[in-house]
Amino acid sequence: MNKSLIWFSFLLVCAVACNPVKTEEHGHSHDGDHHHSHYPQHDSVLSHKLILPSKVPDRIIANLTATPSTSIGINWRTDQQITEGFVEVALDTDGPEFLFNIIKKVKAETEVFENQHENEPLVKASYHSAVIDGLEPGKTYVYRVGATDKQELWSEWFQFTTASDKKGEEFSFIYFGDAQNQVKSMWSRVIRNSYKQFPQVDFMLHAGDLINSRQSNLEWGEWFYAGDFIHATVPSIMTPGNHEYRDEVLTPLWRPQFTLPQNGPLEELLETCFVVDYQDLKVISIDALSYDDKPHSRKAQTVWLDSILANNDKKWTAITLHYPIFSTKENRDNKNVREGLKPLIDKYKVDIVLTGHDHTYARGQVSNDPTGATSVSDAGTIYAVSVSGPKMYDSMDAEWMERRGEYTQLFQIITIKDDVLTYQAFTPIGTLYDAFDLVKSNGKKKLVNKIPKTAQRFKSDFVKK
Incomplete structure (x- = not known):
């Protein structure tokens, strides 16, 4: 190999070592233990994911009504930034084609509510409840709950089956x-x-x-x-x-x-x-x-x-x-x-x-x-x-x-x-x-x-x- 080329390569390596490429700073130091939180507003609430609501529905539950062959009750919770809620429901299908069929949209009753228990934080929530009626007996449906046109603020689709209207059925x-x-x-x-x-x-x-x-x-x-x-x-x-x-x-x-x-x-x-x-x-x-x-x-x-x-x-x-x-x-x-x-x-x-x-x-x-x-x-x-x-x-x-x-x-x-x-x-x-x-x-x-x-x-x- 040409001696001048070897000498040039050596000088280049030394130059890079003495002048490292600058990287974008992350905004804080990682020296020592990394014990700080990215969410300081929740630092004092150890179980904040269980306690505090957000815009996304949580605590979703289905309840039997007095007429479980043709109706069902649905409840969920959000934070108070969400002021109204809806349930979308459709007959279930083998594939995603239910999205193209008739989807019934039911507006929920929304109650703005707050309470605090002993040493827990004050919780401000919107509770939403709806009764979906006019359903067919013995059929499987899909439903989801949410409030706005943003898909990120809706729940996943859940399934439920209405009671049969046939006597003797298991x-x-x-x-x-x-x-x-x-x-x-x-x-x-x-x-x-x-x-x-x-x-x-x-x-x-x-x-x-x-x-x-x-x-x-x-x-x-x-x-x-x-x-x-x-x-x-x-x-x-x-x-x-x-x-x-x-x-x-x-x-x-x-x-x-x-x-x-x-x-x-x-x-x-x-x-x-x-x-x-x-x-x-x-x-x-x-x-x-x-x-x-x-x-x-x-x-x-x-x-x-x-x-x-x-x-x-x-x-x-x-x-x-x-x-x-x-x-x-x-x-x-x-x-x-x-x-x-x-x-x-x-x-x-x-x-x-x-x-x-x-x-x-x-x-x-x-x-x-x-x-x-x-x-x-x-x-x-x-x-x-x-x-x-x-x-x-x-x-x-x-x-x-x-x-x-x-x-x-x-x-x-x-x-x-x-x-x-x-x-x-x-x-x-x-x-x-x-x-x-x-x-x-x-x-x-x-x-x-x-x-x-x-x-x-x-x-x-x-x-x-």
Whole structure:
């Protein structure tokens, strides 16, 4: 190689080394630990994504209406910069062609709302709710929620299926006891695994105490986070528990967050005491705390329930309320609830009562006969107490219980097809804990227990005193 060329190359390398190319500065130094935030307005709010709204819809949830074969309720939240909201809905298709078909646009009712819970930040939000009606029974639809022409401010498209209008057709729902505590951390695995095991489930039923502190935006944020798209896809109904109340006042977040039937006996019980007809099943929600604490509410709900049951034309009937008719925890006795409701439950032979509150599991039948005589060939009402969150109590044994458990998170899948109601209770890892069939024939009910051979679980097996 030419010596002059080698010498020139050496000089060029030295020049570059002594005069490095300048790069565009990033605006701040990276010396030391990189602990500062790009969003300083949220630095003091560790869970700001769960608590604070934005222009983009969050906390999207579908609810059953009183007529679930032809309508559905949809709710969501944004920040207050969004002053109106819309739902777009269309019949689902195999491909994206639904975008070119008729898309129905429904304007939501928008409520500007703000609240602050203890040490949490003040939350200013717009809550949007809409009822989509005029739907066809047994059809799958897609919907999304949003407000403006900017696609970035709309949700994704969700799917839901309306109830069938054909008698005897199979459907199923998931029943959850209290979620209440450590909802993001510990309840998430319950609702997510329930959906993993039963993705075709038709609706979900929550028996109260969804969260622990009724006004906590963090806890409600965790509840919506835990269920995520499941809340928006599988319609829910929920009955309030004592933790949705404080000093006999319902959380002000209940009605903005949910759209539930408004067919109860009193204005103060709108969306807490209601009835839904889902195919062959009548589901009745009793507002347990109001019933227990307020004599005028107790009277109104009792008279209303008597009327609903007297005019019931459905093959199957379920009542849900937070307080158990028969408590499983020692030193608890919901006397007002039991003395007010059990005579009607017996009179009309309600099939099943789904409750929570006691943070244990128990399931059994209680005779509808005034003598108390029980018969497997003519079963009485089935009573269930369950818990889905991690908060656990000790329980007491009782004669009515056919399966009992402690220290166990559970969800229950209930399937109804014509004359058979099938009930299964599962743990979060899919272990079957309890099961039975109720079979109706010639005006009688036969109870067929299918209890697994696995041992009953008790807290003393896991937590030593």
